[in-house]
Amino acid sequence: MGKSLMFDARSRMPVPASELFSWHAREGAFERLTPPWETTEVLERSGDGIQEGARVVVRIRIGPVAQRWEARHTKYIEGSLFQDEQVSGPFASWVHTHRVWPEPPDSSVLEDEVVYAPPLGAAGRAFGGGMIRRRLERMFAYRHALTREDLRRHAAFAGQGPLTVAVTGATGLVGGALVPFLTTGGHQVRRLVRGRPNAARGDVAWNPAKGELDVAALEGVDAVVHLAGENVAQRWTPQAKETILRSRTDGTRVLCEGLARLQKKPRVLVCLTGIGFYGNRQDEVVTEVSPPGEGFLATVCRAWEAATAPAEEAGIRVVHLRTGVVLDARGGALAKMAPAFRMGGGGPLGSGRQWMSWISLEDVVGLTHFALFTPELRGPVNAVSPQPVRQGDFARTLGRVLSRPAVFPLPAVAVRTLFGEMGQETVLEGAHVRPEAAERQGFHFMLPELESALRFTLGLTTQGPQFTHGPAQVAP
Incomplete structure (x- = not known):
C-alpha cells in the first residue's frame, strides 16, 4: 500500500x-x-x-x-x-x-x-x-x-447546573440538532414520542390527536421545549389547513394542561411558533410588540400561542420563539432550493422585493438554549437574524456561494399555480422582523450574516x- x-x-x-x-x-x-x-x-x-x-x-x-x-x-x-x-x-x-x-x-x-x-x-x-x-x-x-x-x-450557563429537558418534535429539523446539543452539554433529554417509548432512554408517551399524555413521566423535568406540529410546506386544501391548525393547537393544549397538573412544575416552556404571526408587512419593521397580521398563518400562530395559557396560568414561564425561515442544508427551504441553484436554474421568487427574515439552524438551537436559562425572556421572542434580506438578495447570495448564476426568476403567477395559498403567504409575502428581545438580553448570534451562514451549512468554507x-x- x-x-x-x-x-x-x-x-x-x-x-x-x-x-x-x-x-x-x-x-x-x-x-x-x-x-x-x-x-x-x-x-x-x-x-x-x-x-x-x-x-x-x-x-x-x-x-x-x-x-x-x-x-x-x-x-x-x-x-x-x-x-x-x-x-x-x-x-x-x-x-x-x-x-x-x-x-x-x-x-x-x-x-x-x-x-x-x-x-x-x-x-x-x-x-x-x-x-x-x-x-x-x-x-x-x-x-x-x-x-x-x-x-x-x-x-x-454552567453555573446553573444541568437540566432535565422534555422535547416534543425531537426528530424534526430543529429537534434533530437541539437534542444532541443538549446531551453533549451534559443535560438529560426526555423525548415525547407517539410510538412505543424507549423506557431506558427516558421517553415519554403522548398522542396529542387523542388527547393522551403520560403526565407522571414528566414529573421532575426542569424545562420543556415544544417543537411538534404538522409541516406547513404543502398545498393548503381545507383538510390540510384543518390538520395544520389542530396539530399545533391541540398538541400544545394537551401538553400545557398536562404540565399544569404536575406536582413539581417545570420552570420554563419554550414553544417554537413562527413569524407568520405578523402576516405580510411589506416594508414595515416588525418587533415583538407589533400586532398580529392577517392570513392563515397569522391565525394559526395566534391560536397556537393562546393554547399555552394553561401553562402560564400554572405559573410556568412561557417563551414563544417566533422563528423565521430556518436555514440548514439538511432540510427546510434551503434544502429545497439548493438543487435548482446548483444546476444553474435559481433566481428570485416573484418580485424578489419581499422581505425574508431568516435564521441559521444553529442560532435557533442557541436561542432555544438561551431562553431556557434567561428568566427575563417571557412571551414573544423573534428568532430571526438581525440582518434580514429581500428575497432577490437572498437568491443572489446563494448563487454566489454556490458559484452559479441566479438569474432565472420564478414569476408570482407560477408560484401561485404550483403552491396556491401556501406559496402566496410563505414565498411571495414577507415581513422585516427584528430580534429586539433577544438582542436586549445579550444573545450572541453565531451566524448573523447571510453569506457566512450559507457557507457554514453548505460546507463551503x-x-x-x-x-x-x-x-x-x-x-x-
Whole structure:
C-alpha cells in the first residue's frame, strides 16, 4: 500500500481540557459533529461511547454512491485521547486520533489527526487525493467551529447546573440538532414520542390527536421545549389547513394542561411558533410588540400561542420563539432550493422585493438554549437574524456561494399555480422582523450574516482550524 497520508487540524477551545474531552464523550457527539451537507445514517452501535472496543456502523453517501462504513475505537486515555479506526469502508485505511490538551490558564486545544490511504493505491492518491483533502478541510472546519460555539454557549450557563429537558418534535429539523446539543452539554433529554417509548432512554408517551399524555413521566423535568406540529410546506386544501391548525393547537393544549397538573412544575416552556404571526408587512419593521397580521398563518400562530395559557396560568414561564425561515442544508427551504441553484436554474421568487427574515439552524438551537436559562425572556421572542434580506438578495447570495448564476426568476403567477395559498403567504409575502428581545438580553448570534451562514451549512468554507497535510509513514 506504500505511504499513507496525514491530515491534521488544530483549534483553541474556550474551556478547560476536561470539559472539551467530556463534551466528546457524551451522548450525541457523533450526531452533533456530522456535517449538514453529508448524508449519514447510523445503522448499528455497540460498546460504551468512545471507549476502547466501542463500534459504530454508518451508511454514508459519497457522490451518488451509498457506502457502509464500520469503525472501531482502538485507544482511549481519559481526558486526553481517543482513537477510531476503519474496519471496513471507502478507504484502504483510516485512523482518526482525537487529542485534547490544556492551554493555560483556562482554555484547551483540540487536535484531529487522520492518517489514511485512499482506495486504489497510487492511482487513488493521484486522482482522488486533492478531493479527499478538500473534503477533510471542509468537514473539520465545520466541526471545530461548531464545537467551539457549543462549548461557549454551555459555559455561559454552567453555573446553573444541568437540566432535565422534555422535547416534543425531537426528530424534526430543529429537534434533530437541539437534542444532541443538549446531551453533549451534559443535560438529560426526555423525548415525547407517539410510538412505543424507549423506557431506558427516558421517553415519554403522548398522542396529542387523542388527547393522551403520560403526565407522571414528566414529573421532575426542569424545562420543556415544544417543537411538534404538522409541516406547513404543502398545498393548503381545507383538510390540510384543518390538520395544520389542530396539530399545533391541540398538541400544545394537551401538553400545557398536562404540565399544569404536575406536582413539581417545570420552570420554563419554550414553544417554537413562527413569524407568520405578523402576516405580510411589506416594508414595515416588525418587533415583538407589533400586532398580529392577517392570513392563515397569522391565525394559526395566534391560536397556537393562546393554547399555552394553561401553562402560564400554572405559573410556568412561557417563551414563544417566533422563528423565521430556518436555514440548514439538511432540510427546510434551503434544502429545497439548493438543487435548482446548483444546476444553474435559481433566481428570485416573484418580485424578489419581499422581505425574508431568516435564521441559521444553529442560532435557533442557541436561542432555544438561551431562553431556557434567561428568566427575563417571557412571551414573544423573534428568532430571526438581525440582518434580514429581500428575497432577490437572498437568491443572489446563494448563487454566489454556490458559484452559479441566479438569474432565472420564478414569476408570482407560477408560484401561485404550483403552491396556491401556501406559496402566496410563505414565498411571495414577507415581513422585516427584528430580534429586539433577544438582542436586549445579550444573545450572541453565531451566524448573523447571510453569506457566512450559507457557507457554514453548505460546507463551503475552510476558515478556522490550523490545517497541515503530508505523507505519514504507516505500516501497510
